[in-house]
Amino acid sequence: MQKIESQLNTETESTQIIELIKINDEGVLKTLYHSNFHKIEAFILKNSGTKEQAKDIFQEAFIAVWKNVKTNKFQAQTNHSINGYLYTISKNKWMDYLRSKHHKKTVVTSKLNHFEISDKNALDKDDDILKENRLQGVMEAFKSLGLPCKNLLTKFYFEKKSMNIIAKELQLDPASARNKKYRCMKKLRELALKDN
Amino acid sequence: MNPNYNITQAELERIEGYINKTMTFEEASAFEENLKNDPDLKNRLEDIRIMLLGIESQALKEKLEEFHAELPENKTQTKESSKVKYLNFKKVIAIAAMVVISLGGYWFFTKETNANLYAKYYSPDPGLPTTMSTSDNFTFYDAMVNYKRKDYNLAISKWEPLLAKKPENDTLNYFIGSAYLAKGKEGLAIPYLQKVTKLEVETFKNEAYYYIGLAYLKTENIELAKQNLNLSTFNNSKEILNELNK
Numbered sequence: 001m002q003k004i005e006s007q008l009n010t011e012t013e014s015t016q017i018i019e020l021i022k023i024n025d026e027g028v029l030k031t032l033y034h035s036n037f038h039k040i041e042a043f044i045l046k047n048s049g050t051k052e053q054a055k056d057i058f059q060e061a062f063i064a065v066w067k068n069v070k071t072n073k074f075q076a077q078t079n080h081s082i083n084g085y086l087y088t089i090s091k092n093k094w095m096d097y098l099r100s101k102h103h104k105k106t107v108v109t110s111k112l113n114h115f116e117i118s119d120k121n122a123l124d125k126d127d128d129i130l131k132e133n134r135l136q137g138v139m140e141a142f143k144s145l146g147l148p149c150k151n152l153l154t155k156f157y158f159e160k161k162s163m164n165i166i167a168k169e170l171q172l173d174p175a176s177a178r179n180k181k182y183r184c185m186k187k188l189r190e191l192a193l194k195d196n
Numbered sequence: 197m198n199p200n201y202n203i204t205q206a207e208l209e210r211i212e213g214y215i216n217k218t219m220t221f222e223e224a225s226a227f228e229e230n231l232k233n234d235p236d237l238k239n240r241l242e243d244i245r246i247m248l249l250g251i252e253s254q255a256l257k258e259k260l261e262e263f264h265a266e267l268p269e270n271k272t273q274t275k276e277s278s279k280v281k282y283l284n285f286k287k288v289i290a291i292a293a294m295v296v297i298s299l300g301g302y303w304f305f306t307k308e309t310n311a312n313l314y315a316k317y318y319s320p321d322p323g324l325p326t327t328m329s330t331s332d333n334f335t336f337y338d339a340m341v342n343y344k345r346k347d348y349n350l351a352i353s354k355w356e357p358l359l360a361k362k363p364e365n366d367t368l369n370y371f372i373g374s375a376y377l378a379k380g381k382e383g384l385a386i387p388y389l390q391k392v393t394k395l396e397v398e399t400f401k402n403e404a405y406y407y408i409g410l411a412y413l414k415t416e417n418i419e420l421a422k423q424n425l426n427l428s429t430f431n432n433s434k435e436i437l438n439e440l441n442k
Contacts, residue, residue: 015325016322016325019325019344020322020344023344023345024252024255024256026259029256029259029263030263030266033260033263033264034263034266034267034268037264037267038267055264059257059260059264062260063253063256063257063260066256067249067253070249070252131246134246134250135246135249135250135253137250138246138247138249138250138251138254139250139253139254139257141250142250142251142254142255143254153251154251154255157248157251157252157255158251158252158255158256158259160345160346161346162345162346162347162349162350164349165346178205178209179205182205182208182209185208185247186202186203188247188251189243189247192247192250
């Protein structure tokens with residue numbers, strides 16, 4: 001078995017970056033954040049935004065990029081393209097925001113389109129909207145979940161630590177740690193359902 | 197989300213296993229077979245998917261606040277970023293790690309202890325890119341995913357049988373060694389990495405010497421650490437040697 005890419009080239013690097021983003025590697029996420037923020041902030045400030053708005057838009061775009069990487073909707077060819085992608089999404093989000101502020105009516109009519117049941121696209125969009133609502137519900141619920149549960153679930157689902165390692169950290173045997181995780185998930189689900 | 201049912205622990209773990217691809221191929225096929233006949237299972241799968249994505253998204257959102265608070269000053273950043281683009285990725289991480297560490301006050305020590313030096317320079321090999329393919333290397337890449345998720349025991353347990361079949365394989369020796377090192381078992385890691393340096397293939401030799409050097413550094417075998425670091429051409433090796441010769 002030879003090493004697949006014997007030479008490190010930009011393509012390998014960006015595949016690696018993509019893989020590391022998928023497993024939420026903190027170093028990579030932080031580098032991505034730090035090396036792009038100021039560029040986008042400059043764009044938003046130049047286009048009648050505030051510092052606070054720049055931060056919000058950038059973070060929204062960052063999460064959108066991360067989500068698309070995770071679901072394989074984005075596949076990078078070069079290192080440059082993920083930075084470019086983040087920039088484009090931020091820019092579009094800011095343009096959308098400016099438009100919605102100045103032309104509220106167009107937004108309302110476009111939303112009405114979703115009620116045309118005969119339209120296949122509209123149905124898909126409805127489905128997306130429902131999913132997005134449920135996702136927001138889970139996020140809100142997770143925000144207000146008790147700290148012990150939040151820590152445990154973050155370690156497992158975000159940091160991708162193994163249950164055995166988490167059990168050791170919490171000084172529990174693996175079986176009780178797994179059961180605890182299960183109960184936390186139940187709690188989170190109840191909270192999310194209540195909010196909806 | 198449908199409130200009308202409860203998921204048992206076993207069921208939750210099974211669905212998660214499917215989503216996170218930690219199932220064996222047979223288990224995954226059986227699961228997909230169930231999916232076809234059981235619309236309820238499909239709903240539950242969708243439910244769990246959204247929950248996992250929600251947890252991760254919110255955890256990330258909170259992480260972003262931390263990143264934001266740590267933003268470097270604007271001016272130095274724009275200067276740096278144009279340079280950073282041309283460095284290779286491992287170096288970027290190494291530099292980031294070093295910047296963070298040095299800001300942490302390490303400057304105050306004129307000579308660092310070997311344990312500090314190890315902590316400063318050691319970061320596990322990031323592993324090879326994994327692609328979902330039908331190649332016969334499936335087990336190898338499957339274990340690579342475990343390795344990247346820091347589940348080193350599981351990765352080693354999958355790689356060892358492959359190595360038994362191909363004891364002369366440099367890639368397997370290298371990553372099993374890397375996994376042991378990442379677990380903090382230097383004693384176990386060294387023989388595998390040494391094997392890599394004795395094989396004909398050059399691919400991982402440089403890395404192997406570097407990590408052997410670090411392993412010896414951690415176990416306080418300074419002479420052996422120096423010998424091995426001398427055989428590696430990485431900048432980090434030279435920096436460590438400089439520190440050791442202070």
